[in-house]
Amino acid sequence: MRHFPIFLNVVERRVVVSGAGECAVSKLRLLLKTDANIVVIGADPVPQIRRWAKEGRLALIERRIEPADVAGAALVYGANDDEEEDARAAGIGRQAGALVNIVDNLNHSDFITPAIVDRDPVTVAIGTEGAAPVLARKIKADLEARLPASLGLLARIGQSFRHKAAMLPMGRKRRDFWSRYYSGEGDAALKEGGEHGAQAKLEELLTDSIETRPRDGHVSLIGTGPGDPELLTVKARRLIHEADVVLHDRLVPDAIIELARREAIIVEVGKTGYGPSWKQEDINALLVEHAANGAQVARLKSGDPGIFGRLDEELDALDEANISWDIVPGITAAAAAAASSGLSLTKRGRNSSIRFMTGRDVEGFAEHDWRDLAKSGSGAAIYMGVKAAAFLRGRLLIHGADAQTPVTIVENASRANQKTVSTTILALPDALAEAGITGPAVLLYGMAPRKALAVAAGVSPENIAEQAGAV
The missing domain is CATH 3.40.50.720 (NAD(P)-binding Rossmann-like Domain)
Incomplete structure (x- = not known):
């Protein structure tokens, strides 16, 4: 900037x-x-x-x-x-x-x-560092159309009421009061009863806020998807913006974290494979501490919280502390990886089922029913499989997998730096090393890209084309 x-x-x-x-x-x-x-x-x-x-x-x-x-x-x-x-x-x-x-x-x-949208006293300033004045004017035109002319009057009426609203305690209770006024109730009262109607609505909301006891603390466990902010759900965006405290995984991008209010407490509680990490019990304790103090907490997890997100451990801690919670699903990396590679996770005649697997667990490399996976008609999305690649190859080949079974590797699915590699189970470790894949990556076992989107690693271009047509 x-x-x-x-x-x-x-x-x-x-x-x-x-x-x-x-x-x-x-x-x-x-x-x-x-x-x-x-x-x-x-x-x-x-x-x-x-x-x-x-x-x-x-x-x-x-x-x-x-x-x-x-x-x-x-x-x-x-x-x-x-x-x-x-x-x-x-x-x-x-x-x-x-x-x-x-x-x-x-x-x-x-x-x-800057280009300015004027709804005095509400002013929106738009700048592009001089790089794209036409874009700034387009954004200004879009905002002019979206922000009603009455917005300024609504804000002026609210401004004149601030001295009365000051009797509410700072923090959540006062924010909830203004949120109700500016999120629709004030505008509806203004349209129906003019300035007098909006002022009466403020008095009504104030009385209601004074008589209502403070909200209990609450935790929303939110899936933020694979990284592209545009894949975030509308509900997730709202809850992040409303949160008093945001606890986020290391892989949640800045563009999503910046949706939080400036006043919010923001803490990275990241985990790094084979590296320094927050202990899960410390994350649980932090969730409980903030919620027990009345905070509305947004717990941001990469992908979907229910897919290898240690969700149950955090829910158990919240239940034990008698703290309310809700879960907001997100797009998991496998779905984003498949979409960006032009394929579906299931396909008639190719795989009648799809498994979500992890390459490692708390005890090291994870064991699965390799024989069942190796047989025809099975497919898998393998998380945390980069460092376990040689182990995965060995287990699958030993249990009868075809050495030429296709594998699509997608690193940083949905992000600007996404990398897609098409290979086989036989060439998997070499393909990962040659492409410099370090993660986060998901391995789509039994699947090859519909189109030649991949970097040929360990497989000839002819074989990639054949596999794409065959599977």
Whole structure:
């Protein structure tokens, strides 16, 4: 992030615009929405700027900018549409200690003016670091359509009620009060009864909040999917945003964690295969501690919490502490891996069942019914199988698996850095090493990509094509 977004208080502060032509007009349309004292300095002003000056909306000085003009200024704009004069104005502004913006000159500006959606006092600022102004305008148009014109009035009514709402304790109880008002009840009252109706609704909500005892702590165990934030469920997004505390696995990406409120407590409780990890009993204790103190906790698990997520251990701890919980399913890595490889997890004539397996458990490499898996008609999604690859190959071949049984390896399923490798059970360890697969990865045993999406590792291109057609 090159430009840090802030909202600058410009009430009664001097903002100077050097330039009085059409280049300045577009900036002034936005600046005139503020409570700043705006001064425009430039020879031969265009008619629009003269009209604004005549209406008393800005002060107009018809000459070049001089150092005395920017004394005490908060912001100085260079809008002369002249590179040399803009540079001179910028130098004068910086010498006076003001922040400087040169129109259409990102590299020589101290700040940029974002695209703005104005629902005063609600303001949405949109910036693209100067990389895509057209995109910023598109986002602005989308938000303009989505945010009703009444939003500003709703916020102003709420603002006038803040002194009364202050009798509610800080934290969850007060947030719940405002959430009810801004999540639909206030807008419905405004549409039905105008300002008086919205004010009456606030009084009603306040009374209800005072009389209602605080909510007990609660834990939501949320599957965040394989990594693509767009695969997150709507319910998961809402619960993450509402949470007081967010405890997340190491594999949950920043783009999902950032959905949490800034005020939320966020703790990574990561586990690393064969590396330093949080102990499960410590995670359980942390869940209980926060919920017992009344917090709404979002426990974020990669994929689906019920697929090798040690879900039952956390539920047992919560039940023992008499803490309520709910489970929000997520897309498991196997489903994402199959979808991104252009195949289904089951297929008539190929495999009549699919197993979800782990390559290792708490005691080391996991044992399964290898003979049943090796026979025709079986397929498997194998989690945590990268380091167990040689073990898996040995067990399957010993129990009669065809050495040429296809295996699709998908690393970082659904993410931008996803890697897909097509190989066979015989070549599996070598294929993993050659492709540099370190995980997280899922092995789809008995399945090959529909299309040649894979990196050929341990199998010739001809064999990949044959397998894709055969299975």
